[in-house]
Amino acid sequence: MSLAKMIYEKTTSYLDTMPKTERKKIGQFFTPAAIANYMAGLTRSSGNIVSVLDPGAGSGILSAAIVDVLISKGVKEIYLDAYENNSDILPMLKENLTLIQRAAQDRYVALHFNIFEENFITENHFAWTGFINIQKYDIVIANPPYKKIGKRDAEASIMQDIVYGQPNLYFLFMAMGTRLLKDGGECVYIVPRSFSSGLYFTAFRNHFLNEVRITNLHLFTSRESVGGSGDNVLQETVILRAAKKNMRPDVIEITESSDESCHITNQYSVAYDTCVRKDSNSFLFFPSSEDDAQILNFVNQWPASLPELGYRMKTGMVVDFRETTWLCTDNKEEVVPLLWAYNFHENRINFPVEVDGKPQYLHNVQETNRLKMRKGNYLLLKRFTSKEERKRLQCALLFEEEFPLYDGISTENHLNFITKINGHMSKEELYGLFVVLNSSCMDRYFRILNGSTQVNANEINSIPFPAHRDLVQMGITAMHKTSLNDSDCDDILRNQFMSIAISQVM
Ligand SMILES: C[S@@+](CC[C@H](N)C(=O)[O-])C[C@H]1O[C@@H](n2cnc3c(N)ncnc32)[C@H](O)[C@@H]1O
Incomplete structure (x- = not known):
């Protein structure tokens, strides 16, 4: 012994x-x-x-x-x-x-x-x-x-x-x-x-x-x-x-x-x-595995982080139990939409949805300005997924024109969102970011990096992304596609970077 x-x-x-x-x-x-x-x-x-x-x-x-x-x-x-x-x-x-x-x-x-x-x-x-x-x-x-x-x-x-x-x-x-x-x-x-x-x-x-x-x-x-x-x-x-x-x-x-x-x-x-x-x-x-190593080499060659490219991932500002005064269930005057993970549906935002205890609106008053995002295009990402779910990175495209009646929107704290640091995020940019974050390649990269099921905004802000020109080109390609599931996004990535090594892995 x-x-x-x-x-x-x-x-x-x-x-x-x-x-x-x-x-x-x-x-x-x-x-x-x-x-x-x-x-x-x-x-x-x-x-x-x-x-x-x-x-x-x-x-x-x-x-x-x-x-x-x-x-x-x-x-x-x-x-x-x-x-x-x-x-x-x-x-x-x-x-x-x-x-x-x-x-x-x-x-x-x-x-x-x-x-x-x-x-x-x-x-x-x-x-x-x-x-x-x-x-x-x-x-x-x-x-x-x-x-x-x-x-x-x-x-x-x-x-x-x-x-x-x-x-x-x-x-x-x-x-x-x-x-x-x-x-x-x-x-x-x-x-x-x-x-x-x-x-x-x-x-x-x-x-x-x-x-x-x-x-x-x-x-x-x-x-x-x-x-x-x-x-x-x-x-x-x-x-x-x-x-x-x-x-x-x-x-x-x-x-x-x-x-x-x-x-x-x-x-x-x-x-x-x-x-x-x-x-x-x-x-x-x-x-x-060796395949994981290929994924790391592929993603790690990208040149810049989101903030270096002029974007930033942030975390939804509404912590429901702290803001009970401002949450409301009716679409009255003086409200803005409040988005939750429940609003995700097939990479888009389904709004409003009826879920008990999940008010879909926030009173739009002076006091809630700190909780509001300006009107614009955003990429939303769930902060938490369960171990059983197929994907760790689950994102949804949010288009400005989907909410024409409101002068802003808000996101609950279980969501992250990517915003442009200065100016307005174009649809091409939005789709380009979506291609990267919705790909199975990035999902796997993230799993290798992070053992937990939580997607931390700071972590996404520090991982490598393709150059702005590549993002926009991929965004244009994506906009013309009828389907954009994770393997479609992998295809776009593969074609953009002509990666032979990565074709064998994904
Ligand atoms: C995870 S256990 C490991 C015990 C042992 N090395 C083993 O592998 O089975 C950590 C040990 O550190 C001791 N410990 C905790 N804080 C300590 C400190 N500040 N200085 C010294 N020992 C400490 C705990 O009492 C505990 O016995």
């Missing part, structure tokens, strides 16, 4: 005594043994002496796995530092590390360990600010706590240079962990994949992707299985190995498994630049 399995089995007694709700409050989930062993197996360090950091060590499962791997590589002396600040698990951690030490001794390996019963981030405050020379490690291995914290909390204040919006302990652990790596050292993390594209992680991503070079990614194709011990971790999870080096590898090795056994079901390598897009937003993509 592996050391990690032994420790994991011992941990189940703790799980029986500690309710999940309590553990969730501190982001405590234990890594199943097979995953821990897989993570440890990704490390490449060897030699006689190796130093390891396990921040947020829990019951020591990851420590057990890495010690096992290092022993099997012939390492003779291991220095292990574990951080854990939850007093409920600490007695078990102490007991387990002592057990692991004995097991190492039985194999003629000296394990020296320290347990820091401290907050990992605040304790390493000075490592972040760079004030003192600090102990650095060959390996950092972690399943960091997933826990949202306040912007003013001590951890976020210390690492404020990588905090933008809502901080989460997990990415602060990732960044602090890599700060504590020696040059050439390596980290292996199991983390939610949300950091790869979300707006709130932009500053962290820029920092992290500068500090390290990712060499391995492991994706779980089934999201419910990770977390073990009956803990259904809702976030999609990814394992990554990265090295603290300047030289970037040519490719990233990607593996997949369908459950926590980490039995590899798919394996391929993708060019580094295809996975890691380094610009002001620094995205990290998780392509799950």
Whole structure:
């Protein structure tokens, strides 16, 4: 039995005594043994002496796995530092590390360990600010706590240079962990994949992707299985190995498994630049096939973002429960149409529709000016879709002339809309934007970028779009078509860019 399995089995007694709700409050989930062993197996360090950091060590499962791997590589002396600040698990951690030490001794390996019963981030405050020379490690291995914290909390204040919006302990652990790596050292993390594209992680991503070079990614194709011990971790999870080096590898090795056994079901390598897009937003993509890589290469060659092209995606301003005073169900004088996701029908707007509790109008008074969009052509996009729906990007064309009786319109907060920053959006432009966002190519690109079902306006504002001239030309082509489903849009894209590679994928 592996050391990690032994420790994991011992941990189940703790799980029986500690309710999940309590553990969730501190982001405590234990890594199943097979995953821990897989993570440890990704490390490449060897030699006689190796130093390891396990921040947020829990019951020591990851420590057990890495010690096992290092022993099997012939390492003779291991220095292990574990951080854990939850007093409920600490007695078990102490007991387990002592057990692991004995097991190492039985194999003629000296394990020296320290347990820091401290907050990992605040304790390493000075490592972040760079004030003192600090102990650095060959390996950092972690399943960091997933826990949202306040912007003013001590951890976020210390690492404020990588905090933008809502901080989460997990990415602060990732960044602090890599700060504590020696040059050439390596980290292996199991983390939610949300950091790869979300707006709130932009500053962290820029920092992290500068500090390290990712060499391995492991994706779980089934999201419910990770977390073990009956803990259904809702976030999609990814394992990554990265090295603290300047030289970037040519490719990233990607593996997949369908459950926590980490039995590899798919394996391929993708060019580094295809996975890691380094610009002001620094995205990290998780392509799950060679075809996905083709899609990434195709879309990433487009030259500009929506704002750079003179457009911007925004989010509908009416949050229904906040604006109850202004919502109304009748088409009286002094109202403007209020559009909801319910109004989408076959890529157009069906208005009005009768849905209980979804008023179709907003009082058009001075106080609601802030909620109104000026008259014009808009591309609308749903913000939320369900996992079961075929398409993540669901859009509808909205033409100015469809609402001649009103002096504006408004959109509910579950919708996004694209507007022209200055001036009026022509029909050609509108259709051109529709071709891109309604294509299955862009839908797939978005799925590779974003594991969640939410379409965030900021994300759409930072992904690449074709040049204005191409958009308009495609718009003209689209306007003359009788049908414009996603594969028609793919055809228009393919013809516009003469892409042979993409023809084989879509
Ligand atoms: C997701 S669990 C992982 C436990 C263990 N490494 C494993 O993989 O099974 C994260 C651990 O970090 C601990 N933790 C949370 N915040 C911490 C902090 N600020 N400093 C140190 N440990 C912390 C939690 O108590 C929890 O045991």
